[in-house]
Amino acid sequence: MKAPPEIPERLRALIGQGTDAIETPVLVVDLDAANRNQQRMTEFAAKHRLRLRPHAKMHKSAEFGRLQLQAGAAGLCVQTVGEAEALAAGGINDLFITNQVVSVAKLRRVAALAHQLKARGGQLAIAVDSFEGVERLAQAMQLTNAVIDVFVEVDIGQGRCGVAPGEAALQLARLIARRSASLRFAGLQAYHGGAQHLRSVAERRAAITAAAERLDDTRRLLVAGELPPAVITGAGTGTFAHEAASGLWTEIQPGSFLFMDADYLRNERDAAQPQFEPALFVKSQVISVGEGRAVCDAGHKSHAIDSGLPLVHALPGQAPLAFANGGDEHGVLTLADGGTLPALGDTVWLIPGHCDPTVNLHDHLVVVRGGVAAGRVEAVVAVDARGAW
Known part of the structure; x- marks a missing residue:
């Protein structure tokens, strides 16, 4: 590290x-502006009874991660094993790697980090989208006595990572449940990155409406299969109000809202979201x-x-x-x-x-x-x- x-x-x-x-x-960071942004997001999440897990791949800083946790965040998301290690070294104890990790060497690092966080009273989570990914993760976790939270990533429209909605997601959840000695099925990762920078509010709403239909079909199938997802997590700075309005997501993962950038500022303003x-x-x-x-x-x-x-x-x-x-x-x-x-x-x-x-x-x-x-x-x-x- x-x-x-x-x-x-x-x-x-x-x-x-x-x-x-x-x-x-x-x-340069204008801390007053960043604090106002964080407060607005915290209030939105509380009003809509959503857990807030900001994405730290944006600031990549343990110091700003601590500020977000102090402001009410449930934990932080990261995108790489190295980001998780760096933030854990900075004292962050609740981390979710929202990406696929299949390298044996990296999965050993994941297992070591899960063990480290458990010893500190924390928790590590990770996303998966393949049988092979689950098996490799389970094998790596044999190196420790920790249990890692595992989210099935579902492709709800991005066309990037994620298993197909429906039966494929159920089968993956079942495999995780069978590896309960070291893996704990935690829920669904459902993030539509492609919708974040659709310029109009109508376009973003339509994209998340379609995504929610795919997600709800999967959720219903998991419930019928006696594997109800305890957490459904996702959403970004461009669309989180639409995920909140759907009633499906229980946790949101926006990241850029804290600092903002020119690309997000080019989006049409959505009155349903804080400014x-x-x-x-x-x-x-x-x-x-x-x-x-x-x-x-x-x-x-x-x-x-x-x-x-x-x-x-x-x-x-x-x-x-x-x-x-x-x-x-x-x-x-x-x-x-x-x-x-x-x-x-x-x-x-x-x-x-x-x-x-x-x-x-x-x-x-x-x-x-x-x-x-x-x-x-x-x-x-x-x-x-x-x-x-």
């Missing part, structure tokens, strides 16, 4: 200073000015572009700017609607296109209170699970 990145003294020295002291390009605000920014600086353009020092090595380019966060009194591809180390800024370009040395705040892989590009998050313009550095947080597989 790799050690979390050490925090350099030059970053520690920022604590207590204003945001103007932060060198660029660097990833979340950007809390993750790349602080950049204008390093060159030319005819009709300014160039900042935040290129693709600072922010992921798989979901599009970043938005420029205009502070009060600033002209709206458009961001264009400038390569690895540069971003090209032009005026979006009149006004004046920023001058050489000015600060420009960017909202990344996709928060998850952007965080994974950085060793640390600089956390500020009081807003990005006039706030002060509260902490520097390690991205514990950066690159963790």
